[in-house]
Each structure stands twice: as C-alpha cells, then as structure tokens.
Amino acid sequence: MRMYMLTLVSLLLLIAIPDTFFYLKLKRKDSHPFYIVLHLIPALVFAGLFMYIKLGLESMHNFRIVVAVMWLFFFFLLIYLSKLIHAFFYVLEYAFKKITGRGSIYFYIARIAMNVYVVAVMLISAYITPRNFDVTHVEVPIKGLPAAFNNYRIVQISDIHLGSWNKKFDKLQPVIKLVNEQQPDIIIFSGDMVNNFGEEAVGWKPYFRKLKARYGMYAVLGNHDYGDYTDWRNDSLRSENRQSICRSIKDFGFTLLQNEHIYLKSDSDSITLVGLGNWSKSNLSNYSDLVKALQNTPPKAPKILIAHDPSQWEPEVIEHKDIALTLSGHTHAGQLGIKFGKHLFSPAAFVFKYWSGLYNVDNQYIYVNRGIGYIGLPMYIGVRPEITVIVLKTSPEVK
Numbered sequence: 001m002r003m004y005m006l007t008l009v010s011l012l013l014l015i016a017i018p019d020t021f022f023y024l025k026l027k028r029k030d031s032h033p034f035y036i037v038l039h040l041i042p043a044l045v046f047a048g049l050f051m052y053i054k055l056g057l058e059s060m061h062n063f064r065i066v067v068a069v070m071w072l073f074f075f076f077l078l079i080y081l082s083k084l085i086h087a088f089f090y091v092l093e094y095a096f097k098k099i100t101g102r103g104s105i106y107f108y109i110a111r112i113a114m115n116v117y118v119v120a121v122m123l124i125s126a127y128i129t130p131r132n133f134d135v136t137h138v139e140v141p142i143k144g145l146p147a148a149f150n151n152y153r154i155v156q157i158s159d160i161h162l163g164s165w166n167k168k169f170d171k172l173q174p175v176i177k178l179v180n181e182q183q184p185d186i187i188i189f190s191g192d193m194v195n196n197f198g199e200e201a202v203g204w205k206p207y208f209r210k211l212k213a214r215y216g217m218y219a220v221l222g223n224h225d226y227g228d229y230t231d232w233r234n235d236s237l238r239s240e241n242r243q244s245i246c247r248s249i250k251d252f253g254f255t256l257l258q259n260e261h262i263y264l265k266s267d268s269d270s271i272t273l274v275g276l277g278n279w280s281k282s283n284l285s286n287y288s289d290l291v292k293a294l295q296n297t298p299p300k301a302p303k304i305l306i307a308h309d310p311s312q313w314e315p316e317v318i319e320h321k322d323i324a325l326t327l328s329g330h331t332h333a334g335q336l337g338i339k340f341g342k343h344l345f346s347p348a349a350f351v352f353k354y355w356s357g358l359y360n361v362d363n364q365y366i367y368v369n370r371g372i373g374y375i376g377l378p379m380y381i382g383v384r385p386e387i388t389v390i391v392l393k394t395s396p397e398v399k
Contacts (some may be wrong), residue, residue, distance in 0.1 A: 001083065001164025003053050003054045007011055008050055008051070011050050011076070015043050016043075018084050018086070019040065021085070022039060022086075022087070023036065025040065048320060056230045058230065059230060059231045063195060064166065066163055067166045067323035067378075070164065070375075073376070073379075074375055082115050085114050085118065087112070089107050091208070092107060093107040099336070104134060119312060122201055122309065126378055129354065129379065130379065130380055131383065132170065132263070132384055133174065133178055135178055135386075135388065136386055136388045140324075140358070140365050140392055140393065142365075144301065144302045144324075145302055145324075145393070146269035146270065147269060148268065149266055149269060149392050149394075150392065151391060153183065153185045153389060154184065154185065154188055154304075154327075154391075155182050155186075155213070155390075156177070156190060156327050156367065156387075156392040157371075157372075157387055158328075158334060158369040158370075158372070159190075159191065159222065160189075161193075161376075163195035165374060169204065175372055176210045180212050182387075182389045184213045186213050186215050186216055186264065186273075187217040188219070188306055188327050189218070189220070190219075190220060191224075191306075193221075193225055193245065193252075194225060194335055194373070195375060198227075198240075198244025201244075201252075204252065205252055208252035208254075209252065215264060215266070216256060217255065218273060219254035220258070220277070220278075220333075221245075221277060223278045224374070225242075226287065227244075257276075259289040260274075261273060261274040261275070261303075272302075273303070274293050274294060274297070274323070275289045275293070276308075278312070279316070280309070290316055303324060304323075305317060306327050307327070308330050309328065311354075321364065325363065325364075325392075326365070326366040326367070328368045329369045329370075330368075330371075331356065331370070334374070334383075335374055336383065344356060344383065354366055354368050356383075367388060369388050372386065
C-alpha cells in the first residue's frame with residue numbers, strides 16, 4: 001500500500017503539535033520524568049508506525065493489513081483530535097487569564113463537552129453510519145428516449161471496496177435487500193469493487209448472485225480495480241492481479257464494459273450503454289478510451305455512459321451531446337459532509353466540481369453516487385453511503 005508524503009507529513013504534524021504542547025506543560029510543572037516519558041510513548045508508537053507504513057509497506061500484498069491501517073488511522077484521530085481540543089481550550093483559558101486576571105470553569109466544561117461530542121460523532125460514524133444506507137430516487141428526462149424506456153429503472157451502486165469489509169459477508173445483505181426492493185430493470189456498478197487486490201473478492205460471489213435485475217447488471221473498473229496502489233515485483237503479477245479482479249466482477253454476475261458499448265433492449269426499442277476504463281489526468285494511469293467505446297454507435301441516438309471518475313465529464317464527455325446521462329462514483333462525497341436544509345456541503349467540493357448527486361448542464365446529466373463502501377478511514381461523517389434509483393423519463397423535444 002502507498003502513503004503519500006503529504007499524508008505522512010500531516011500525520012507527523014498532528015502528533016507534534018499537541019504532544020509538544022503537553023510536554024512543555026509537564027516540564028513547567030516539574031512533573032516526574034516517568035510521566036513525561038509515558039506521555040511521549042503514544043507519539044513515538046504512532047510516528048514509528050506511520051514511518052513504517054510509508055517506507056516498509058509499499059510492496060505489501062495483504063489486503064487485511066490495509067484494513068488494519070485504516071483502523072489505525074481511525075484510533076489515531078480519536079486520540080489526537082481529543083489532544084488538540086484539550087490544547088486549544090488550555091490556550092484559550094491561558095489567554096483569558098492574561099487578559100482578565102482570573103480563570104473560568106466554563107473552559108473546563110467546554111473542553112469536556114467538545115471532547116465527548118467529537119468522540120461520540122466518530123464512534124457513530126465508524127460503527128453505525130456505514131451500515132445505514134441512503135436510497136436516493138431521481139428522475140432524469142432524456143430527449144429522444146425510446147418510448148419503451150420511459151420509466152426505465154436503473155439502480156446504481158458504486159465504490160464497494162470489498163477489502164475494507166474484511167470478509168464480513170453479512171454486511172452486504174442489507175445492500176442486496178435494498179437493491180432488489182427497487183425492482184431494477186438494470187443494475188449499474190460504477191467502479192472500485194476492491195481496494196487493490198484480487199484476493200479481496202474471494203468468497204463474495206454467492207452474495208452478489210442474489211442481486212436481481214430484469215435486464216442484467218453492468219460494471220466498469222474504478223481506479224482501485226487496477227491494482228496500481230502497490231508496487232509489484234513484475235508486470236506479470238500486476239496483470240494477474242488485475243485479471244483476477246475482472247474475473248470476480250464477471251463471476252458476480254456483471255457484464256464488465258472496458259471501453260466498449262452494448263445495446264439495452266426493452267420491447268422493440270434499444271438504447272446504447274457505454275462503459276469506460278478509469279480516467280486520469282496522468283497518462284500512466286489513464287485507461288479510458290471514449291473514442292474506441294463510441295465506435296459504430298448511432299451518432300445522434302441518446303446514450304448512457306458509465307465513467308468512474310466524474311472529473312472526466314467536462315474535459316471529455318460533455319462535448320458528446322448524444323451522451324445524455326453519465327453515471328459516476330469515486331468521490332465518496334469525501335465521506336464527510338454537513339447538511340444545511342436540503343443542501344449538502346463537503347470538502348470534496350474543493351477537489352471535484354461534480355461530487356455528489358445529479359447535475360445538469362444544457363440537458364446533459366451526470367449522477368455521482370457516494371458509494372456503499374469506504375477507503376482511507378472506516379467512517380462516514382455527516383453523509384451516508386448511497387444506493388441510487390434513477391428513473392428515465394421521455395423529455396419533450398426542444399425546438
């Protein structure tokens with residue numbers, strides 16, 4: 001697994017800031033050296049582990065270690081956010097004393113209350129929210145939609161990241177139940193079945209085979225499905241891992257589209273479904289070929305596109321006016337958000353222009369699904385994992 005240098009530096013700073021503060025505080029109080037050393041042990045342990053992850057796990061091929069690292073990050077934040085809160089209120093109280101010449105019990109109360117709140121939110125976000133799925137219903141009007149596809153039901157799921165579920169197969173049962181209850185005509189999976197390794201998909205076939213759709217299930221690969229987040233001894237092992245992931249997705253019952261298209265049938269009508277490889281600004285990890293995928297398709301007939309990364313929509317997709325609807329995932333809505341009424345804000349908005357929900361530009365639509373799994377941290381804060389029900393509607397001709 002890979003840890004970016006910026007991530008490592010950020011984590012080490014998060015250790016250094018509060019622990020330096022408390023170290024100086026203990027020194028000023030002339031505390032016993034034992035307590036000073038005891039205070040520094042967690043800092044040394046976490047710093048050592050993070051350095052080892054950065055330097056020693058680049059070629060690690062055990063998906064369970066990835067899961068362990070995610071939970072390590074979680075408990076690290078649980079401890080160090082609490083330390084930062086304590087340090088922040090200590091500084092506030094110190095400034096207050098300097099200005100007024102007196103202390104206040106309210107700083108202590110606020111410090112404890114804030115810590116209790118943060119710990120409660122994190123525990124709920126790790127142990128409850130990831131199992132509490134949103135079922136989002138949207139209608140998408142499409143100009144020129146064949147009559148038989150009016151009220152056609154597409155259920156979209158995305159970003160399962162099976163490795164993060166650590167072979168806990170029962171976690172998929174509520175997803176299966178919710179998807180099947182929607183009575184989909186087709187099921188679309190928009191990428192990131194695994195975190196990195198083919199082994200993650202072993203054992204899941206009987207569960208995915210319970211998914212039911214009238215006209216089939218279709219999938220594309222996401223960035224994590226190429227196995228690029230580790231160093232391989234040779235290209236043969238990398239290729240074997242990727243082929244294993246592709247085989248599993250097909251064994252699960254999905255038709256895997258890799259820069260190709262098929263025709264969805266309904267009565268005597270049909271519509272083109274196009275699936276792309278994962279797109280990236282870097283040529284080294286760009287597997288998408290939209291031109292190839294559109295070859296020999298009806299030039300003006302409306303099409304549905306599955307493209308894992310919504311960042312591809314503006315630079316490549318939107319110029320193709322016949323692509324009426326694009327289905328994406330990838331962003332997870334940052335696994336972090338705040339709702340103001342009906343409006344959701346997430347730090348993901350600083351990275352992605354299109355990051356959650358339905359967007360419309362000149363009657364071309366993109367839906368970005370938040371995913372049903374997690375990566376990085378085993379939690380959703382302020383947002384929930386999502387299953388999307390998209391109902392196609394005929395749109396009046398624009399004169």
